[in-house]
Amino acid sequence: xxxxxxxxxxxxxxxxxxxxxxxxxxxxxxxxxxxxxxxxxxxxxxxxxxxxxxxxxxxxxxxxxxxxxxxxxxxxxxxxxxxxxxxxxxxxxxxxxxxxxxxxxxxxxxxxxxxxxxxxxxxxxxxxxxxxxxxxxx
Amino acid sequence: xxxxxxxxxxxxxxxxxxxxxxxxxxxxxxxxxxxxxxxxxxxxxxxxxxxxxxxxxxxxxxxxxxxxxxxxxxxxxxxxxxxxxxxxxxxxxxxxxxxxxxxxxxxxxxxxxxxxxxxxxxxxxxxxxxxxxxxxxx
DNA sequence: TTATGTGCAAAACATTTGCAGGAGT
DNA sequence: ACTCCTGCAAATGTTTTGCACATAA
Numbered sequence: 001x002x003x004x005x006x007x008x009x010x011x012x013x014x015x016x017x018x019x020x021x022x023x024x025x026x027x028x029x030x031x032x033x034x035x036x037x038x039x040x041x042x043x044x045x046x047x048x049x050x051x052x053x054x055x056x057x058x059x060x061x062x063x064x065x066x067x068x069x070x071x072x073x074x075x076x077x078x079x080x081x082x083x084x085x086x087x088x089x090x091x092x093x094x095x096x097x098x099x100x101x102x103x104x105x106x107x108x109x110x111x112x113x114x115x116x117x118x119x120x121x122x123x124x125x126x127x128x129x130x131x132x133x134x135x136x137x138x
Numbered sequence: 139x140x141x142x143x144x145x146x147x148x149x150x151x152x153x154x155x156x157x158x159x160x161x162x163x164x165x166x167x168x169x170x171x172x173x174x175x176x177x178x179x180x181x182x183x184x185x186x187x188x189x190x191x192x193x194x195x196x197x198x199x200x201x202x203x204x205x206x207x208x209x210x211x212x213x214x215x216x217x218x219x220x221x222x223x224x225x226x227x228x229x230x231x232x233x234x235x236x237x238x239x240x241x242x243x244x245x246x247x248x249x250x251x252x253x254x255x256x257x258x259x260x261x262x263x264x265x266x267x268x269x270x271x272x273x274x275x276x
Numbered sequence: 277t278t279a280t281g282t283g284c285a286a287a288a289c290a291t292t293t294g295c296a297g298g299a300g301t
Numbered sequence: 302a303c304t305c306c307t308g309c310a311a312a313t314g315t316t317t318t319g320c321a322c323a324t325a326a
Contacts, residue, residue, distance in 0.1 A: 006301090006305095007305095008299085008300055008301075008304090008305060008306070009300080010299075010300070010305090010306065010307080011299095012306080012307070013306095028290090029290085029291080030290085042307090042308070043307080043308080044307065044308040044309060044310095045291090045308095045309095046291090046292075046293080046307080046308075046309080046310090047306080047307055047308070049290095049291065049292070050292090050293095050306085050307090051306095053292095065204070065205025065206070065258075066203070067203025068203065069289075069290070069315090069316085070289090070290065070291095071290090071291090083244065083248055083250050083252075085250070086253065092248065092250075094244055094247050094248050095247050095248075096240065096243045096244055096247045097243075099237070099240075102234065102237075102257070103259070105234045105235075106221065106232055106234055106259045106261075109232050109233050109234045110221055110230065110232050110233075110259075110261075111263070111264045112221050112223070112230075112259070112261040112262060112263055112264070112267070113261050113262040113267045114221075114259055114260075114261040115224065115260050115261045115262070116259070116260050116261075117257055117258065117259040117260065118257070118258050118260075119240070119255055119256070119257050120203075120255065120256055120258075121241070121244045121248075121250070121252055121254070121255045122252075122253050122254050122255065122256075123244075123248075123250040123251050123252040123253045123254075124250060124251040124253070125249070125250055126249045126250070129250070129251045143279090143280085144280095144326090145280090146279095146280060146281065146324085146325055146326075147325075147326095148280090148281065148282080148324080148325070150281080150282075151281095166315090167315080167316080168314095168315080180282090180283070181282080181283080182282065182283045182284060182285095183283095183284095183316090184282085184283075184284080184285090184316090184317075184318075185281080185282055185283070187315095187316060187317070188281085188282090188317085188318095189281090191316095191317095207290090207291085207314075207315075208314090208315065208316095209315090209316090
């Protein structure tokens with residue numbers, strides 16, 4: 001008899017989740033690695049990637065596939081949207097109403113089986129809007 | 139006196155743009171490379187990357203920062219949204235109305251200077267919805 | 277003629293993976 | 302005990318870059 005495979009509660013996983021819950025900055029895998037390493041100096045980057053991926057698959061956290069070169073992770077799992085600074089790459093939550101109706105519209109406009117959507121705004125954050133050298137891409 | 143720097147019309151650029159105009163598949167840089175190489179066998183992948191980036195900066199084409207591991211490029215520059223298959227990674231245009239009002243909402247909800255937004259739907263394409271092994275991430 | 281662009285190859289990043297030993301249940 | 306997980310290091314995949322030569326204007 002095979003029991004269903006369960007995700008073990010390892011120290012590494014606990015601490016990754018704890019650290020992710022502490023911040024609202026949508027860190028990249030490498031930033032999570034840096035945060036976690038302060039408490040678990042011997043953790044490997046591979047472990048961080050594996051666990052972030054696993055936690056995203058099981059719905060404990062969100063993997064943000066926003067623009068830029070790296071994936072980002074978010075412990076806030078309620079549906080919400082993001083805004084990314086084109087200058088410095090920072091990603092913030094943006095509190096506007098979730099467009100519940102557009103999945104329906106999308107279903108009518110395509111052959112796809114719609115599973116969800118994400119809106120990403122782009123712009124300049126307060127810090128970068130001031131120091132005003134025309135935004136670079138990314 | 140310095141004339142404004144201009145983008146030279148090289149054979150490579152012409153052909154990259156022509157090939158991109160031929161398709162509606164939002165190819166990755168590597169796919170563009172393959173397409174272009176049939177006509178210009180000695181072109182380098184670096185040249186393709188450099189030119190796609192440059193053409194995106196000047197607004198001739200769109201660089202799509204959608205989910206998945208690679209950036210994609212689109213010769214359709216009118217604002218429009220996309221849908222990505224979670225199973226096979228394909229990206230299609232989706233013809234729903236552009237939400238003109240949400241940039242305004244975003245401006246009120248954040249400190250950012252809003253420059254734009256993009257909506258990415260996720261789901262299963264016709265091919266993948268049929269062969270129904272639970273979608274993998276990406 | 278000369279600044280800009282190209283091909284090529286190496287470098288730089290981001291992410292994934294194989295494996296031998298370690299730890300949760 | 303018996304998997305599943307981890308650290309480490311190597312491999313993979315994507316994009317960028319340095320440089321000597323070529324070419325559009």
